[in-house]
Amino acid sequence: MIDSPPSSVRVLSLNCWGLKFLAKWRNERLSEIGRQIAAADPPPDIVGLQECWTQQDYNSIRESTKHFLPHGKFYHSGIFGGGLVILARWPIEESSMVRYPLNGRPAAFYRGDWFVGKGVACARIRMGPRKRDIAEVFCTHLHAPYESEPHDSYLCHRTAQAWEITKLMRGAAERGHLVIGLGDFNMVPLSLAHRIIETHSPLRDVWRITHPDSSLGAAKDKCEQVRGLPMPNAEFNISKNGTTCDSAFNSWRWNEAHKKRLAKGENVHIEPSVDDASAKRLDYIFFSSGETHDASTGQRTAEWTLKETNVGMMMRHPTLKCSLSDHFSIEATLNRSITTPETLDTGPYALEERYLPIETYDEILANITKYMARERIQRKLRLGHFGFQLSLTVASLIGVWWVPHNYVAFILMFISSFGLALGVTEAWMGLLFVGSEIRALKEFEWEVRNARERAVVKQAADDKNGS
Template identity: 80%
Template structure:
């Protein structure tokens, strides 16, 4: 095996590869493969989201296998999780951990439950030593279909952030370099963001370099309260790291620009145009892979060199953006000083906690969502009971039916009603019951951590 690297280039991109729904999917994802292969500097580890089909994965692999010879397409749920990890070095182990809370089957038009969202993890060996291991976690958290605090899925996304934070903390305690990347569907310093950076030792690479960057879109209340001037499109890219809803992205253009694009015109966007909608949803988190040096002190083995927004080029013939997101990219460099691994093979990382009020906020969210689901279960089971009685009533009515066509209508109504009732009963009795149990597990973990935080606070006082 060659010598371990002194630097590491990481790239994360939501490809927007929805089958049958995403326009020009094949053409765009093929070009994404071309651009990854031609990137300068070339990436060493790539995490992709919304790469839903094996065909698209194979297309990207064919374009990049000379640069990234190792890869994994992750299978999950009914339609697949859409997650991919590509690597310059061998993937020793791999795992797909589905989130316990992940949407609702009744929301067919949203699809989060059906794709089985979770965390794709890969243990990658860059050299022969134990410390030459990087653990990569690629994810796509539940989308916010309403604005907070009215987002009915905020409990799901909060639980998902908690889950990936636990996985990354475990990897950091093994002394490995940890990289978490993906479309987290959250804005900086939101609850999910704070959970990840507090419950695990990873840090958001963009906020390391740009601690005063935006906390959402310029039109959002959180940004208006800061009293900053309206950012232009280029400032949002360079300073705020916006990867979604950018004025540069053709899939977010107004109808006039879209019509020009449909006619084959290569539309140019002025970098100084106001950009009120752009926000940062895509992230790279990393933990430095701390080890003990000869004196017993912890020393960070990896440090952040740079981070940037990438994959902003257009398709060469279609002139559209390659995805409805831009990529987030980062370069890590290795500490050249000699470091010895701890003798026991693990690191006792210092525990960090959120504010007690934040744990109370999470518990209140869980309580509110639990009450909602209990109501949903009663309604769905009640609907099942009603449809069952309706079916029995239709069967009885057939006995006194004066005409065959009336009997047909009664049988059709009874069959349709019973089918709907059974689906409602399954969702109310099985799915909601499963979700309530997952909520109880999540609640226990939060309460347990809250108790430890209180004890820490008391001891410090």
């Protein structure tokens, strides 16, 4: 039994880069990640991990941290697992893994997003004896961008995923609980996905609370140039811009000369003043405070406030001298701002209706329409390929009766059989997968159109009241 709720909560999120067979020194690095989390000062109370793909790596981290994070969950999803983990100081009362309806394509097997079944790891954590002493944690890893926006063919997927996790977090906030969303969102600040989260839910990006003027992306993408700012150095990117990925300090992003020195066992030192054009922020902690409601005065007060946030887990492996992951962690401390009697109500609440600009909904709908047209063309091409391979197989079966040599008949049958197997796979993806994806797109489209209609009504009401 938990006697009293905490006065503060320390949160840590890290992409571990634990790809089995592909990530170099995976076992050594993830074991050290566990040890460094255990040695953190102040120690975290809630930890969200991404790309922790294997039970072995999860067990290793749990073994190092179980003395102060006794509760944990390794989330199972997809064919190869979702790679998501939540660790907590307090009991996890409920847990679920919510798969994203739009989540990559099976044909892109070399990327793997579809096969790992990406989604949201959800945990309801009991922090104290009172009914409002609940933290609802949502850990995720959105679809990776393989091209720059707006040319990224997976932009529609990532937008839909941001929409889905936003609905989950908004529902938790309406229950009056402390809500924490964390993970590798594969987006830059104020991108479309970022704006969806901060508009359609009450959650806020902790880094932009403390650093509202921080970078909106990598300097090489002219993000700073557009704002009239100079090239940031590595130290500035960490302390002010909160960059967690592609930092000059991260050994997995070094040039070949530095990598060769590292391979020789040299502890390479990077000057804090070096230009850092590629670094960007892809890892986030969002939070929404639980509220209390005083019936006698009608006042509502936020129960949790942000104390501080920082980039962490920048240390190197003690013997390998490499960074522990290709990402750094994002960390934050939340303070309980008030101590309230149990008589005060804490929800559920009707949250303020906030909407994106109308043109932003139109942008989302245009992306959906464009991607849906692409998938319909893909379905026709895949079914056409199946038809071609089927015709080729039939022609080969007829042709073997007239070929002069047995080895020629064997070659014909081998090629046609292989082609037919490929054609059947294409037909499966065209009929089943593309059909399923189009139906998911239609659901997403309806939700966006519905939100747009409500936004139009609210805008008209605001204009009327203003006039």
